[in-house]
Amino acid sequence: MSPLRRQIRQTLTIARRDFTATVFTPIFLLFLFAPVIMGSFGAIGGLGAASASQGSADKARLVVMLPAGDMAAVRAADTRLRPLFGGEARPPAIVSHPPGPAPRALLGDRSVDVSAVLHGTLAKPAIIYAAGHRGEARYLAAIAHAAALDIQARARPAEPTVERVVGAAPSLGGRSTASFFAVFGIFFLTLFLSGQVVGTMAEERNNKVIEILAAAVPLESVFLGKLLGMYGVAVLFVAFWGTVISQIGLVLPGDMAGALQDLRPAIGVAPFALLFAAYFTTAYLLLGSVFLGVGAQASTMREVQMLSLPITIVQVAMFGLASSAVSHPGSWLASAAELFPLSSPFAMAGRAAGGTQWWPHAAALAWQLLWVAIFITVGARLFRRGVLQSGSAKPAWRRLFSRR
Structure with missing residues (x-):
């Protein structure tokens, strides 16, 4: 078996292990229906506020x-x-x-x-x-x-006839709104799902399982396998709720369903669905690899909880940057958001909804996957040197000069 094939097999083994350990538990059902629970609390509060407002409005x-x-x-x-x-x-x-x-x-x-x-x-x-x-x-x-x-x-004017016309091409306002929803969709999914990656290493550090894994499997494979395992959990979550949400159009009123038809992406519905899935994947892998590397330095759940706030701040900052970018397409702000690795998936998803060019998306996906590899490599080396203390104590540039 070639080294590359062995490393891929080891990575997939780690991914399968983390996926099954997360999905085949009763807690996963609570996680899967967490949007229903949060939506129920929001609906109860909204109904209470609406009834109070309606009561005052009726008077x-x-x-x-x-x-x-x-x-x-x-x-x-x-x-x-x-x-x-x-x-x-x-x-x-x-x-x-x-x-x-x-x-x-x-x-x-x-x-x-x-x-x-x-x-x-x-x-x-x-x-x-x-x-x-x-x-x-x-x-x-x-x-x-x-x-x-x-x-x-002394005469009532004639009532005008009103007719709704659905245009063949999406309007400028519809494209702008679709771009914002694309950015918000990826932001919401990554905010809700990628935070789980932070605590995947803390428990295994406490029970010394990570040392056994590091002795048998390269740390890069461990990091990538854990990231892919949690990504599989995220895909299962998105597939479940995507199937549920896709049926909402059947129960919406005709006017509302017609208004949603104007929110068509400029690149087309089917190509946009593929690009949205691709950018959600890269956004999850990018943020997850950063959070996995940072969370691997935490030794207790208290430290993991302390990392949750800066992680949320980073995600909100990327959302704000990408939202500003889709509001000003073609500007230097849009270019910066599309080039910065952590905000690139958000900004490019908004660009897919507002533009028709394909080649920027191919280049952006390659650029984002490159940074995923960089983040995983850097996180594994920091974990090896800082936690396992098995790396060289000298930086690479000092080891290079010491040989001369």
Whole structure:
């Protein structure tokens, strides 16, 4: 058996060992369904906040103190303008009130929250509003203006026909949004998955298993095998949730599903899926190799936990750099993000969603794999010299000069 073939076999053995030790445990099920657990807590908090907000929104009112003839025109204008606002932007309901001398007193009503009051006449309207409700006052002003135009025209204008058209090519805004989602997708997956690599060496350092492995297998094979084993766990996680998320389009409303169709990458859906998988792989291997090398220096779980914060800061920094890069394509910032090894997968995934060229992606993947090999080699040598203390005590440049 050739040395290369033996080293590949040893690497795959380490990878299979770590993969089975992680997947075939009850704890892995908790990890697999961790997004559901976190989403449930978020949904519970969101529902509580939404119910509280909805409760206060249901009590809010806009009061109109106008004569009966003007009130009918205001109702008609409100019927036309209100559908333009959706969700939390929808104005409060309008209630009529007999004209009186004290419209300001309505703002102090404790039974309902009066946001704004329209009084006077449509020929000369006046609006008062409570602090923080300037938007509601502007809505009343728009209604008063539209109602006055209706009364002057004495005829209701024809309703326009509205038709949604799906373009053959993705729009500029759709490409920009797809680029951001590509960067965020890789960031979220690596943030959630690559942090596991940090603690893979601590337990084996404590029970002395790493010394047995280092005596039988080259440390480079141990590091790469552990990295590939944890990558297999990540692929299993992504495959499971990717299958679940791919079926969401079947239950989305037609308008929302149509809006998602505009988020098409410029390079094409199928090529982008391949590039996204490739860049997720290189992002995981790059960050994982760095975290494995750093985490291998930790001897206890306390030290591993202390490393979690700087690791998260590094990942967030790479996300911020790549997000700025996709917002300014072709700039020096984009070039820097695409060349820097740790941010290159994020930035190039965003570039795949916004551009159609292929050759930069081939060069970027080769560049990123080169740095994976560098990080693994450096991490193994630091572990051999600093932890196992089996390397030379002198740096390479000092050993070179000592021979002369």
